[in-house]
Structures are given as C-alpha cells and as structure tokens.
Amino acid sequence: xxxQEQHTRTKRYGMVIDLDRCTxxxxxxxxxxxxxxxxxxxxxxxxxxxxxWIRVFKVDNGKPFPDTEICYIPKPxxxxxxxxxxxxxxCVSVCPAVATDYDYPTGIVSQxxxxxxxxxxxxxxxxxxxxxxxxxxxxxxxxMEKYLNPDVSVRMRGVVEKCSFCYHRYQKARDKAYxxxxxxxxxxxxxxxxxxxxxxxxxxxxxLLNPEHEVYKLSRSKKAFRLLEKLHxxxxxxxxxxxxxxxxxxxxxxxxxxxxxxNNARKTETASH
Amino acid sequence: xxTPAIPEGVKRCSTGKFALWLAVVGAVxxxxxxxxxxxxxxxxxxxGMNDAYGFALWIWADLTVIALGGGAxxxxxxxxxxxxxxxxxxxxxxxxxxxxxxxxxxxxxxxxIGQPLRGWFIFWHANVHSMLTEVAFCLSVYFAxxxxxxxxxxxxxxxxxxxxxxxxxxxxxxxxxAVFAATGVFLSFFHQGSLxxxxxxxxxxxxxxxxxLLIWPWTFFLFTWSAAxxxxxxxxxxxxxxxxxxxxxxVKQATFRLLxxxxxxxxxxxxxxxxxxxxxxxxxxxxxxGFTLMDFYTNNxxxxxxxxxxxxxxxxxxxxxILVTRKGRENNLLLMTGVILAVIGVCINRWxxxxxxxxxxxxxxxxWYMYMPTWQEIATTILPIxxxxxxxxxxxxYLPVFPQEKELNSGS
Numbered sequence: 001x002x003x004q005e006q007h008t009r010t011k012r013y014g015m016v017i018d019l020d021r022c023t024x025x026x027x028x029x030x031x032x033x034x035x036x037x038x039x040x041x042x043x044x045x046x047x048x049x050x051x052x053w054i055r056v057f058k059v060d061n062g063k064p065f066p067d068t069e070i071c072y073i074p075k076p077x078x079x080x081x082x083x084x085x086x087x088x089x090x091c092v093s094v095c096p097a098v099a100t101d102y103d104y105p106t107g108i109v110s111q112x113x114x115x116x117x118x119x120x121x122x123x124x125x126x127x128x129x130x131x132x133x134x135x136x137x138x139x140x141x142x143x144m145e146k147y148l149n150p151d152v153s154v155r156m157r158g159v160v161e162k163c164s165f166c167y168h169r170y171q172k173a174r175d176k177a178y179x180x181x182x183x184x185x186x187x188x189x190x191x192x193x194x195x196x197x198x199x200x201x202x203x204x205x206x207x208l209l210n211p212e213h214e215v216y217k218l219s220r221s222k223k224a225f226r227l228l229e230k231l232h233x234x235x236x237x238x239x240x241x242x243x244x245x246x247x248x249x250x251x252x253x254x255x256x257x258x259x260x261x262x263n264n265a266r267k268t269e270t271a272s273h
Numbered sequence: 274x275x276t277p278a279i280p281e282g283v284k285r286c287s288t289g290k291f292a293l294w295l296a297v298v299g300a301v302x303x304x305x306x307x308x309x310x311x312x313x314x315x316x317x318x319x320x321g322m323n324d325a326y327g328f329a330l331w332i333w334a335d336l337t338v339i340a341l342g343g344g345a346x347x348x349x350x351x352x353x354x355x356x357x358x359x360x361x362x363x364x365x366x367x368x369x370x371x372x373x374x375x376x377x378x379x380x381x382x383x384x385x386i387g388q389p390l391r392g393w394f395i396f397w398h399a400n401v402h403s404m405l406t407e408v409a410f411c412l413s414v415y416f417a418x419x420x421x422x423x424x425x426x427x428x429x430x431x432x433x434x435x436x437x438x439x440x441x442x443x444x445x446x447x448x449x450x451a452v453f454a455a456t457g458v459f460l461s462f463f464h465q466g467s468l469x470x471x472x473x474x475x476x477x478x479x480x481x482x483x484x485x486l487l488i489w490p491w492t493f494f495l496f497t498w499s500a501a502x503x504x505x506x507x508x509x510x511x512x513x514x515x516x517x518x519x520x521x522x523x524v525k526q527a528t529f530r531l532l533x534x535x536x537x538x539x540x541x542x543x544x545x546x547x548x549x550x551x552x553x554x555x556x557x558x559x560x561x562x563g564f565t566l567m568d569f570y571t572n573n574x575x576x577x578x579x580x581x582x583x584x585x586x587x588x589x590x591x592x593x594x595i596l597v598t599r600k601g602r603e604n605n606l607l608l609m610t611g612v613i614l615a616v617i618g619v620c621i622n623r624w625x626x627x628x629x630x631x632x633x634x635x636x637x638x639x640x641w642y643m644y645m646p647t648w649q650e651i652a653t654t655i656l657p658i659x660x661x662x663x664x665x666x667x668x669x670x671y672l673p674v675f676p677q678e679k680e681l682n683s684g685s
Binding site: 046048049050057059073083088090093094095096097098099115116117118119120121123124125126127128129131132133134135136137156157158159160227228230231232233248249250251252253254257 | 316318322324325326327328385386387388389391392395397398402403405406409471475478479561563564565630631635636642
C-alpha cells in the first residue's frame with residue numbers, strides 16, 4: 001500500500017501562502033472573481049461592501065523610511081476545523097438553518113446558498129471577515145455574462161457567500177478519478193483557481209494530512225503560522241514568513257509574549273490530532 | 274340601547290381628540306412602514322450595515338425590546354406562581370407591553386433577514402447547535418403564549434363581552450391563565466438566555482465570548498437575569514408615562530413600590546454576577562486570546578471605558594441601590610430615576626453585546642469598524658414604538674386594562 005492510499009479517507013485540504021514570495025499583484029483575487037462568478041459593482045471603493053472570496057491586505061512594519069518594510073497578506077476563508085478539531089468552526093455551529101456545513105471527508109466549510117436566509121450570524125461569528133453578504137442583486141456587464149463559469153452557481157441577493165477552496169474543482173477531479181478507476185485524486189488534479197493563478201508560486205494547496213503533498217511539509221515548517229491562532233479556530237490556511245514583525249501581525253500578544261511561544265503550543269495541538 | 278365600546282365607569286377623551294393623536298402617531302407609523310417596504314423591496318443595501326457589521330441597530334433593538342418585554346414573564350411569574358396578588362393590578366398592562374415588545378421583535382427579525390421569504394427555514398432546517406434556532410423556537414412559542422394571555426383582556430371589551438361565547442371563553446381563559454403564565458416563564462428563561470448565548474458562544478470574538486456551564490455561556494444566565502430585573506422596571510416606567518399622559522392614577526403606589534423592590538434586588542444580584550463575569554473575562558478569558566481589557570476600550574472614537582462604567586456603575590449599581598432602599602422607593606423622583614437608569618443600563622448592555630462586538634478589531638493590521646445607521650434603519654426601529662403607542666392607546670381606551678382605575682379616580 002502506498003502512502004497515498006493510506007490517506008484515502010479523511011482529508012484536510014489546506015493552503016500554505018509564502019508571504020516572502022507574495023508581491024501583492026492581486027492575480028489570486030482576479031482569478032477567484034472569474035472562477036467563482038463573484039459579481040462586482042461600478043464603485044468598489046468601500047471594501048466592506050465588496051464581494052471578494054480572497055482579499056490581499058497590505059501591512060507594514062510601522063517604521064519610517066528607509067526602514068519601512070511591506071508585506072502582502074492574501075486572506076481567503078480559513079476553512080477552520082474549530083475548537084477541538086471536530087468541525088465546529090465558528091460559523092458552522094452558529095448557522096441556525098445548517099446553510100453552512102463542515103465536510104468531514106475534505107475538511108472544507110461549505111455554503112448552501114439556496115438554504116441561507118441571510119441572518120448573517122455566521123458573519124458575526126467569523127473572526128477573519130471571510131464571509132460576504134450579497135447586499136445587492138448580482139450583475140455583470142452584458143458581454144461578461146457569457147463568460148460565467150457554468151460549474152459554479154451565481155448567488156442571489158440576501159445570502160452569504162465565501163471561499164469554497166473551489167470545491168467544484170474537487171468534484172470534477174473526483175469524477176475524473178472515478179471514471180479512471182481510481183479511489184484517489186492526485187495532488188495536481190485539485191488546485192483552487194487562486195493557487196493556479198499566483199505568478200510567484202507563493203500559494204500551495206493540498207492535503208495537510210498527506211506526507212506526499214507539499215503543504216504537509218510546508219505547514220510544518222519553522223516559518224509557518226496561522227492567523228489568530230489564540231482563538232483556537234484551527235484554520236487550514238497557513239502562512240510562511242521569515243520576518244518576525246510579520247509574525248506579530250498575525251495574532252494578538254500581551255506584553256512579554258512572543259510568536260515563538262505560540263508556535264510551540266500549536267505544534268503540540270496539531271501533533272495530538 | 275347600544276353597549277358603549279369604552280369600559281364602564283371610566284372616563285376617556287373625546288373621539289376627536291383620540292383620532293387626532295392617533296393620526297399623529299399613525300403618521301410616524303406610516304413613515305416606518307414606507308421604510309420597511311423599501312427594505313423588503315430593495316434589500317438590505319438600504320441599511321448602513323456592511324460585511325463587518327452583519328449585526329447592527331436592528332439586532333440591538335431586537336435584544337432590547339425582548340429584555341424590556343421581560344416584564345410580562347417575570348410579573349406573570351410573581352403573580353401566578355409566587356402568588357403576589359398585589360401585582361394583579363398591573364399584570365394586564367405587563368402582558369400588553371410584553372405583547373408589543375415581542376411582536377415588534379418578530380417584525381424586526383423579518384426585516385433583518387436577507388431572504389425574508391425563507392424565514393421558515395430556521396424551523397424546517399433547524400440546527401440544534403445554534404443559539405439562534407433556540408431563540409426562534411422559544412420566541413415564536415412565547416409570542417403565541419402572550420397572544421393567549423392578551424386575548425382575555427381583549428375579550429373584556431364591553432361590546433365583545435356581550436357575546437355569550439366570547440364571555441365564557443374569556444372567563445375560562447382567566448381560569449387557566451396560571452398554566453400559560455408558567456409556560457411563558459419556562460419559555461422566557463430559555464429564549465432570554467439564548468439571546469445572551471448568541472454573543473457568548475462566539476469564540477472567535479473575544480469581546481463577546483464567555484466560558485460557562487455545559488453548553489451555556491455565562492451570558493445565557495446574565496441575559497435572563499437582567500431581563501427579569503429590568504423588565505418590571507420598564508413596566509413601571511410605561512405605566513407611569515401612561516398615568517402622566519392620561520392624567521389619571523391607574524395603579525396603586527404600593528404596587529409600583531413592590532415591583533421596584535423586587536426589581537431592585539434582582540438588579541443588585543445581577544450586577545454582582547455581572548461584575549464577577551466582567552472581572553473574570555478581563556483577567557482570564559480575554560488575555561488568553563491575546564487581549565487586555567483596555568484593548569477593547571481605546572483607539573476608537575466611540576467605545577471608551579466610559580461605556581463600561583455607565584453600564585456597570587451609573588446604570589447598574591446606582592439604580593440597584595436606589596431600588597433596594599426604602600427611602601429610594603418612597604421618594605417618587607428617586608424611584609423613577611432608578612427605574613429609568615436601570616432601563617438605560619440594559620439598553621447599553623445589549624448595545625455593547627451587539628455593536629461593540631462587531632466594532633472591535635481582531636487582526637492587529639485591522640482598525641476599529643464604525644457604523645452609522647441609515648434613515649431606513651432608524652425609521653423601522655421607530656416603527657415599533659409608534660405601533661406600541663397605538664396599541665396602548667387602543668387598549669387603554671377600549672379595554673379594562675387597569676382594575677383599580679375606577680377606585681383610584683372615584684374622587685375626580
């Protein structure tokens with residue numbers, strides 16, 4: 001039995017984003033808009049009203065020139081495993097109508113648009129602001145409607161949407177594997193649009209539990225960290241950075257605390273899982 | 274001879290004066306109704322909410338009216354379960370105020386959801402892990418109970434009372450009212466608590482999150498407690514306002530004082546629990562997530578430490594001390610100061626547990642989120658107040674709401 005076959009049942013699809021490589025070009029955002037039929041308005045200046053499943057944040061070290069350093073942080077849905085790693089991510093457990101669910105075979109947090117009735121409790125629960133509300137009816141310029149992705153349903157006004165790790169691509173890859181008589185899909189067969197579009201290769205995607213997948217090794221790197229780890233949401237999006245000031249931007253620390261202490265605590269948690 | 278619509282032995286203003294005031298309040302109501310239809314027709318883009326403020330003015334209004342409407346269940350509990358007969362003179366009004374508050378809450382909820390036609394999904398696809406599911410079930414059932422409690426009061430209208438079937442129905446409903454009061458108490462303990470749980474379970478939001486007992490965060494118990502404490506204060510406040518407006522004595526002073534005394538002790542014990550909860554949250558819960566107390570009260574233009582002091586001291590401990598002391602209750606000015614401060618206190622509590630939760634930043638590279646409601650949100654929040662005033666006007670004019678009114682105003 002190969003190592004790949006040992007990992008046929010439960011997956012934990014996750015992403016590792018190397019912030020040392022990210023240039024903030026926004027290709028991941030553009031690819032996501034196109035792949036997932038994310039609508040946009042004429043005026044997108046108010047970012048808190050913008051629909052974006054992945055958004056790139058610009059942060060700096062707070063020092064004046066010439067010591068200024070800048071880092072770009074792409075932020076998709078963190079696909080949290082929740083406290084105790086049992087799938088009760090902050091948003092899933094609060095949704096009153098099971099319109100968002102944790103998919104145990106993949107670890108991906110889904111959003112069922114036709115069941116969501118727009119109470120927005122999941123948005124209140126998400127510490128990453130990964131969830132977006134359709135404040136308006138979706139619309140595209142007439143000629144763009146021809147380019148909508150037929151594999152992804154468009155969403156109606158009044159419902160919440162979010163990054164799905166391009167779950168429709170997972171379904172396609174699984175169908176292909178089935179037709180070819182395989183139980184498993186290969187790492188390259190299922191990659192989200194943002195990862196494919198990244199020109200610097202800063203984004204890596206795969207099964208965090210599969211030692212043959214790149215993300216397995218990267219997520220265990222000394223440079224790896226996650227956003228707001230102290231909240232114990234257990235995200236499946238990891239970041240890599242060699243800069244300590246970037247690490248400090250990822251979480252809140254009391255006086256005297258350092259990111260290193262937290263990394264050790266997280267490793268113990270992941271190992272026990 | 275035709276039966277008058279106004280209850281026997283009480284005086285009411287002329288039909289013209291009544292219609293004039295009805296038109297004034299009705300105009301405000303129509304303004305709210307117009308805003309309501311704009312929201313339903315055009316969607317939630319008519320509000321000042323955004324992706325950071327998924328919960329805003331409406332959810333605050335919801336939580337607040339339900340807390341203030343708590344006077345119905347707690348007065349019912351005291352009257353029918355504990356046996357405080359003195360409160361029978363105010364229980365009708367407490368029920369009507371509760372009915373207004375809960376029907377308003379349901380209306381606001383219907384506005385607040387992005388897909389109002391799917392509102393029933395909360396019952397059909399119920400997620401048993403969600404506090405909001407529990408709120409929806411208990412709220413709806415309790416509203417049904419309040420309607421049943423309100424029905425015999427409506428049936429006592431002289432014109433309706435003439436119909437034998439309705440007369441007997443009203444009589445029989447009165448006989449079994451203790452059963453409904455007990456059901457209301459049971460349901461209220463749960464949905465008041467669940468509303469507290471809505472914020473308390475948010476473990477991704479350190480400002481709101483609280484540890485607790487089994488599946489219930491401490492906010493679950495604190496919300497029930499505060500609603501039981503302040504709900505009767507709101508009943509006293511509205512009754513006193515009604516007395517001022519009508520120029521009549523409607524309830525004996527002793528009843529107000531009894532209700533204020535019970536409220537005072539409930540408020541004092543609630544404040545002790547709330548201060549312990551705040552201390553534990555500030556010293557243990559928030560620091561474990563990387564936050565100090567002052568992180569939640571600095572670097573923003575609105576939420577300074579003043580709001581915590583206002584909630585806990587000025588509108589918490591102070592009214593509690595006023596209401597538990599005999600001198601405080603016997604001095605009319607002090608009594609009303611205590612009652613008003615307590616009501617403001619619970620409004621502040623619900624505000625911070627909704628709005629400040631949304632405002633506080635979590636990632637160090639994000640700033641505080643500020644929010645400004647639109648006129649549509651404000652109009653639809655005022656709408657229930659106008660509706661409540663109209664219902665009170667109608668109830669006061671046509672129903673025997675206050676059993677002591679005749680006796681208290683016999684000299685005038």
